[in-house]
Amino acid sequence: MSLKLIVKSLAWRRVTRRYPYEPHPVPEDFRGKVEFDPDACMGCGACANVCPPNAIEVIERPGEGVRVIKLFIGRCIFCGRCEENCPVAAVRQTDEFELASRSREDLEVLLKHVLAVDGEGHVMEYTERELAEAMELLATFEDRELVRKLGEYARMCRSCRVREGVNSIVKSLRPGLGGGEG
Amino acid sequence: MSGPRSAYEVLGRSVYLLHVDSGSCNGCDIEVLDALTPYFDVERFGVKLVASPKHADAVIVTGPVTRQFSAFLKRVYQYLPKPTVIIACGSCACGGGIWHDTYSTLGGVDKVVPVDTYIPGCPPRPSAIIHGVLVALGVLQQKVRRVEKSLRPSALKTLRPPTDYLTYKEVLNTLKRMLGYRLAGRVLKNYLSLLERGVGREEAAREAAGGDERVEAVLKALKEVVGGGGR
Numbered sequence: 001m002s003l004k005l006i007v008k009s010l011a012w013r014r015v016t017r018r019y020p021y022e023p024h025p026v027p028e029d030f031r032g033k034v035e036f037d038p039d040a041c042m043g044c045g046a047c048a049n050v051c052p053p054n055a056i057e058v059i060e061r062p063g064e065g066v067r068v069i070k071l072f073i074g075r076c077i078f079c080g081r082c083e084e085n086c087p088v089a090a091v092r093q094t095d096e097f098e099l100a101s102r103s104r105e106d107l108e109v110l111l112k113h114v115l116a117v118d119g120e121g122h123v124m125e126y127t128e129r130e131l132a133e134a135m136e137l138l139a140t141f142e143d144r145e146l147v148r149k150l151g152e153y154a155r156m157c158r159s160c161r162v163r164e165g166v167n168s169i170v171k172s173l174r175p176g177l178g179g180g181e182g
Numbered sequence: 183m184s185g186p187r188s189a190y191e192v193l194g195r196s197v198y199l200l201h202v203d204s205g206s207c208n209g210c211d212i213e214v215l216d217a218l219t220p221y222f223d224v225e226r227f228g229v230k231l232v233a234s235p236k237h238a239d240a241v242i243v244t245g246p247v248t249r250q251f252s253a254f255l256k257r258v259y260q261y262l263p264k265p266t267v268i269i270a271c272g273s274c275a276c277g278g279g280i281w282h283d284t285y286s287t288l289g290g291v292d293k294v295v296p297v298d299t300y301i302p303g304c305p306p307r308p309s310a311i312i313h314g315v316l317v318a319l320g321v322l323q324q325k326v327r328r329v330e331k332s333l334r335p336s337a338l339k340t341l342r343p344p345t346d347y348l349t350y351k352e353v354l355n356t357l358k359r360m361l362g363y364r365l366a367g368r369v370l371k372n373y374l375s376l377l378e379r380g381v382g383r384e385e386a387a388r389e390a391a392g393g394d395e396r397v398e399a400v401l402k403a404l405k406e407v408v409g410g411g412g413r
Contacts, residue, residue, distance in 0.1 A: 016223045017309070020316060024309040029364055038331055039339045053273065053280045066332075073326065074290075075277035077304035084363040088340075098325050099302045100314030104292070107276070107300060109329040128335035136340045137347045 026095045031078045033096040034071060036111055040090035042129035043067050043113030047082035047091055056082060062115065062123050071109040073099055088133065122157035131155070188320035189267065193239060196228025197319055200238035200262075204255055205287065206245030209305040210272035214242060217308040217315075224312050227321070235259075240267035240318065242311075246274035246287040252294050259295045269299045269318045271311060276300040353404060360400045369397055 017024060026032065034056075045058040048069065055076040059068040082091045101107050113127040124131075134154055138147050153161055189197050203211055217224045218231065232238050235258045247255060259268075270291040273279035278289030291297050301314035316322040357366035369390055376386035384402070391398035 016220055016226070019222065019309045019312055020322060024307075033326075037339075038333055039337050041333065042338065043333075053278070053282055055277075072277055074300050074302050075273055075279055075282055076302060077273050077279055079304075080363070084358070089367065096325075097303065097307055097310045098313045099306075099310065100317040101300050101302075101324050101326050102298065102317065104277075104300065106324065106326050106328050107302060110331070112330075112332040114333070114335050129333070129338045132335065132338055133340050140347050 026097065030095055030097075031080050031093045033073060033094050033099055034076060034078070034082060035092050035094050036069070036071070036109065037090040037092065038111065040088050041069070041111060041113075042088055042090070042133045043069055043111070043127040044087065044130055045069065046085050046087055050081045050085045052079060052081065053077050065115045065117070065123050067113045067115055067127055069111040069113065073107040073109070074101075074104065118155055118157045118160060120157070120160065122160065124157045189239065190228070190319065190321070192265075196230060197239045197267075198232045198237055199229050199315070200232055200235055200241045200258075202241055202243045202255065202258055204243055204245035204251045204275070204291070205248035206272065206274055210244035210275070210303075213303075213305040213308055213311060214244065214271065217311045222308040222312060224315060227312075227316065227319075229315060229319075235261040236263070238262060238266070240269060240315075242269045242271050242315070243275050243291045244271045246278050246281040246289055247291055247294055248287050250286075252288055255291070255294050267298045267318050268295055269301065269314060270297045271301045271314065272306060273302055273304045276302050279304065356404065357400065361397065365397070369401070373401060 045067075048054075048056040048058045053075050055072050055074075057070045057072075059070055061068065078093065080093055083093050099107070113129060116124040116126055116128045116131045118124055131154060135151060138151055138154075141147050153164070156164060201211070201214055216222060229240075235241070241258065241262065243255070245251075259266075268291065270276045274281060274287075275291045278287065281287045282289040288294060299314055299318035301311060303310050306314065313322060317324050354366065354370060357370055360366075361369065373386055373390040376389055377383070381389065387398055387401035387404075391401060
């Protein structure tokens with residue numbers, strides 16, 4: 001019996017992978033480490049919204065005028081929802097799977113985005129890049145007057161926008177009253 | 183057990199590994215088991231599973247550490263002969279994973295015992311586990327590094343859809359629904375770049391599909407949607 005097994009195993013080819021000494025190829029569409037394209041990411045936080053384990057977080061620091069997109073690979077479940085939902089295709093899952101790390105800090109990815117500032121020096125609630133992206137897309141619309149008006153509003157901070165909106169409503173209701181500080 | 187020397191040099195023999203399941207879904211456990219099979223064979227490196235913490239030189243912990251189990255994990259740590267190596271295997275063990283803020287888990291092994299090496303993955307592949315164990319034992323070097331980037335607003339590559347934005351979004355969503363997001367992104371990129379080069383719609387659909395009849399049919403059905411976009 002055992003002799004039979006030995007003969008059989010001699011005839012059998014080697015099955016063990018020589019893994020650390022030679023690469024272990026991944027299948028097509030393997031979902032590995034999440035990577036951000038630093039030139040395409042606009043810091044909208046859509047990935048953080050859909051991330052089931054909150055591995056991607058948005059940290060707002062309006063005092064410093066930055067928004068930080070923070071990815072902790074140690075909590076990522078590699079589901080691919082960030083890649084699926086990124087509006088500008090800046091998130092990609094690579095083939096990388098050798099992610100073992102001796103410290104927690106090495107598993108963190110931080111992208112710092114500059115928050116936009118309006119004409120009066122107020123820090124806005126979206127980043128410079130979001131504004132640029134929105135302007136780019138607005139330019140493809142047909143209605144020039146709407147584009148101009150929307151562009152104007154987009155360059156104001158939230159409180160300025162509220163003031164401007166109230167002013168324009170007042171103006172339309174009682175011509176001659178609008179324009180004051182509101 | 184940090185420093186330039188590997189665990190083998192410190193111990194002068196093979197490393198005995200204890201596997202502790204702290205409330206995992208069994209995904210990581212099965213991958214750990216897979217790493218022991220002849221196909222991956224972590225025993226090539228002398229790593230052998232043992233049943234008692236008193237015999238173990240290193241521990242591989244899977245699972246997010248449930249509240250019920252945390253006391254036992256502490257006890258396992260007390261029983262281990264020191265120095266020891268603790269390996270957190272899987273996203274749950276590393277940072278709590280999907281359970282990081284539930285009431286019934288502590289969210290990560292490092293909340294209870296000190297961790298030497300983290301192996302992210304949900305679950306990590308067997309080869310990733312082998313890599314992680316060898317990193318923990320000081321044989322291989324880790325590959326990931328902390329990334330911290332301040333992004334300049336001027337370096338932005340804006341998304342320039344070839345048609346108007348709403349049409350582009352509509353086409354992309356239809357494709358995602360029919361083909362899944364990965365295939366949709368890839369196919370649409372090819373298709374649009376072919377259209378941009380002035381290839382006819384039928385021909386572009388055939389070429390972008392790359393012999394996949396299903397994709398070709400979907401792209402041909404898209405014709406009306408793209409046709410409204412002006413290009």
